[in-house]
Amino acid sequence: MFFKDIPGKSAEKKYLIATVQEDRLAHAQLFLGRSGTGQLAFALAFTSYLLCKNRSDDDSCGTCSACLKTHKHIHPDVHFSYPVVKMDGKQRKDVTSNDFLPQWRKSISSNPYLDMNTWLDSLSVDNGQANINVKECVEIVKKLGLKTFEAEHKVLIMWMPEYLRNEGNRLLKLIEEPTDNTIIILVAEKQEEILNTILSRVQLLKISPFSDEEISNYLTTELNVAASEIDQITGLASGDLNAAIHLANQDNANYSDALFQWLRIAYKMEPVELGQWVIEVSRWGRENQKNFLEYGLHFFREYLFSLITGKDNIRLSPDEKETASKMTKLLDVSKTENIISVLNDCIGAVERNANPKILFLADSLTIGRIMRNANIDKNIYLV
Ligand SMILES: [Zn+2]
Structure with missing residues (x-):
């Protein structure tokens, strides 16, 4: 080195x-x-x-x-x-x-x-x-x-x-x-x-920690990341070069698809489908799980910002914006804040080596309930 x-x-x-x-x-x-x-x-x-x-x-x-x-x-x-x-x-x-x-x-x-x-x-x-x-x-x-x-x-x-x-x-x-x-x-x-x-x-x-500029230089010169993706990865990594490297090697579109699939499955609460999804995610490995959850946080923070301000100058791709606009009927400010809180706790649990099957099953149920009901105490359902 x-x-x-x-x-x-x-x-x-x-x-x-x-x-x-x-x-x-x-x-x-x-x-x-x-x-x-x-x-x-x-x-x-x-x-x-x-x-x-x-x-x-x-x-x-x-x-x-x-x-x-x-x-x-x-x-x-x-x-x-x-x-x-x-x-x-x-x-x-x-x-x-x-x-x-x-x-x-x-x-x-x-x-x-x-x-x-x-x-x-x-x-x-x-x-x-x-x-x-x-x-x-x-x-x-x-x-x-x-x-x-x-x-x-x-x-x-x-x-x-x-x-x-x-x-x-x-x-x-x-x-x-x-x-x-x-x-x-x-x-x-x-x-x-x-x-x-x-x-x-x-x-x-x-x-x-690395500055955003140091991370974006590294992404450009060492990993040949496309200019269009630099801002999003740098924002998500917030000074963590290891996270930036993993995000650069991941296809963000995959995380986006996986997130919306998760929300659909959590909302439907169909046991077999939910069970299969939990098994799949538990095989991803912690780093990938954490990046997926970080992506979810990023999406919902941007979504929350647009809900509160009514503006759409948010850091989401056109496809993500379209999905976000469809969500407004289902997810209001308070539900979105609850989901952000569940995702935050879930990241902490992944970092502490929690059992991924138990964790993602419990959090899927919690997110499903949040989406269906206006007022719940999320702590009841957390592991
Ligand atoms: Zn030498």
Whole structure:
């Protein structure tokens, strides 16, 4: 990963480059930012820069013997640690990051802005009880105790230390008094879920969300997204580059069809049809479910805006506007607000790994009732 691959964020790049050039390296660092802000991309670009044998003023060279390995995530002095899940043929307590290294390299090569949902989806895990376990911590201490193989530094990139739980205390000594030439980079999204004992021992680098302009530049130059779609994707992603990448790879028209199909099925409440729809959606994977729900939120927010203001200068396609105009007989302001609230809660439940069949069945029933009745208390029907 090069620094130049990360859109914008020149202040963060300058700061990290200066710490290498001026030899001001902190041994334990925390790169913190909300989902899709590029903290892992920064950890990868920084590691390549640190180990590069021919670095320039602003990036790694990409061609020296170290870069050939760091850019493919196969350098023997760069260790990765990340939450993993159960694996066939092994007891859960014996599974460590190494068991999933091929999948990890593939995932971060194709999308270094990934979040937990993207990672778990790539492992085809339905309801992964992901964590970083005791055995992993023991192995980290062992690995970082070894001499370096090729480089001057050993680097540990730990993605999502939020999943360490109390096991993290086993790493405190290492973080406080690292072995020679060791750099530990923790890459996290939620500061409040990291052990305080760890937080107090690391140097913090906060990374801000991408601006709309940075995201739209990335969509144009890296993903060749059509100009007509840029505004909608950028608006939906709201600073989350991982979400933008997924939205760019999805056909929004499909989400639109799926949303209207859902509303029809929820309204009719025909049990067999509803059951089939719930099974289909539960197979989509969390990332896709979340993007679908985000699309639904976007649609209903725009619809609500046009209902309240009576204006039609909303960010919907002509087809979506036509459907929206047909809905006005069925969905008034209050019902629309209730549906928005159900979709918001549903996104939260998907993020918390709720069982998708139970979740989408319950929310279909709730949305069906909202559409049929003027006044209901939606909380009665929520899981
Ligand atoms: Zn190099």
